[in-house]
Every structure is written in C-alpha cells, then in structure tokens.
Amino acid sequence: MANHVSNYIVIHGANSQAVKMVREIFRQENPDDSEVWTADLVNRVFDNVWPKGEEDYDRNWVEENCGAKWFHGYLESDEEDYLQLNLESAWSPVRGWVQRLYEVLSQVSPDVWITNKFEDEGYGFAGFMLVGKEWINEECMEMDEWEAEKFFEDDNLRDSFYEELNRLMEEEEAAYLSSLEDEDTALELPII
Numbered sequence: 001m002a003n004h005v006s007n008y009i010v011i012h013g014a015n016s017q018a019v020k021m022v023r024e025i026f027r028q029e030n031p032d033d034s035e036v037w038t039a040d041l042v043n044r045v046f047d048n049v050w051p052k053g054e055e056d057y058d059r060n061w062v063e064e065n066c067g068a069k070w071f072h073g074y075l076e077s078d079e080e081d082y083l084q085l086n087l088e089s090a091w092s093p094v095r096g097w098v099q100r101l102y103e104v105l106s107q108v109s110p111d112v113w114i115t116n117k118f119e120d121e122g123y124g125f126a127g128f129m130l131v132g133k134e135w136i137n138e139e140c141m142e143m144d145e146w147e148a149e150k151f152f153e154d155d156n157l158r159d160s161f162y163e164e165l166n167r168l169m170e171e172e173e174a175a176y177l178s179s180l181e182d183e184d185t186a187l188e189l190p191i192i
Helices: 016-025 038-045 059-066 095-106 155-188
Strands: 004-012 071-079 082-090 113-120 126-132 135-140
Touching: 004 095, 016 038, 016 071, 016 082, 016 095, 038 059, 038 071, 038 095, 059 095, 095 113, 095 126, 113 155, 126 155, 135 155
Parallel strands: none
Antiparallel strands: 004 082, 004 113, 071 082, 113 126, 126 135
16 A cells, blocks of 8 residues: 655645636536546646546656656645645655646746645655746655654654744745845846
8 A cells, every 4th residue: 555645735926827727727527526636637737648537547657747656636725826735645745746737837827836845644754845936946854863653642743843844844935035036136237
C-alpha cells in the first residue's frame, strides 16, 4: 500500500479568469463525487493528453510529469486572489502538476503564484514548494532531527514542527515577494 501524501496547495494572486479555470479543473463530472481524480486532473492541466481518460492512464508518464503515480482532490476555497486545493497523492508530492498548473494559470493571470505545503502520512518527509514568476523552489524538512515517530504521541513536538515548517514557508514567500518588488524597482529606474 502506498503512503499517502497530503498536498495543501494555495494559488495566490489569481484574477477572475484564473479562478474560472481552476473551477473548471475541479469540476465534478458526477454530482455525487466529492473529488476529481488523476485522469481528469491530468487532462485539464496538460491539454487533454489522455483522450480516453482513465483508459489511457500511464503510471510512468504521471510519475515523470506530475510527481506521483496517482492523485485526487478538491477545490476547498475559490476566492479571487486566494484559492486552496487539497490533493492526496501516492508516495510523493505533485511537483510537476503544480508547476504545470502555474504555467497554465500564468498565461491568463501574470501575477499568480502557487505554494504547496506537503507531508507524508507517516512523517517520512514534509516540506513546501513555491512556483512563481522566474521562481521554483522546494524545501524538505529533515525529519530525523524531529523524532517524527513521536508526533503521534507528543502534540507539542508536532506543533513545534508545524510552526517551523510554516516559518520556513513564510520566509520563502517573503523572499519571492521581495524579488518581485526588486524587479518592479529595477523597471522604474531611469536608463542613463
């Protein structure tokens, strides 16, 4: 059985057109479904590469292009400027899928950027990634230093871990936003 990885993806700075696209990506084919599955998520982000949907599923392709052999999830919040997606994947975070989602959304919403905070269900690894304008970075926590096997019995240790993960992610976000400000400042400087 695969270890499940939780991916908490936030899309920042999306305009109304990007919000509409994300809603379409997470559209339920069957109203009784609560989640969208691998084939639909792949097709809707990678330009319908699998015309027959699940029949065309190719595990190697998904691992190489999306980062995990399968994944599924739902749109939790769809407010303009802030969309939250929750995806569950097998063994690995959905790195490639997030990168491709950014590429697609940035074509209609140039200021969009995406974060993914991810964690393995057994705390084998955890970390985050940020994808934005000329920016792709991923950081993983050193789980050995945290005695992760104690997380299930020690709430304070687990809370400290999440505080540190959130702190590192906030630092990454600040660095990214600062790079955008530096770019804007450079554009404003007069040419001599």
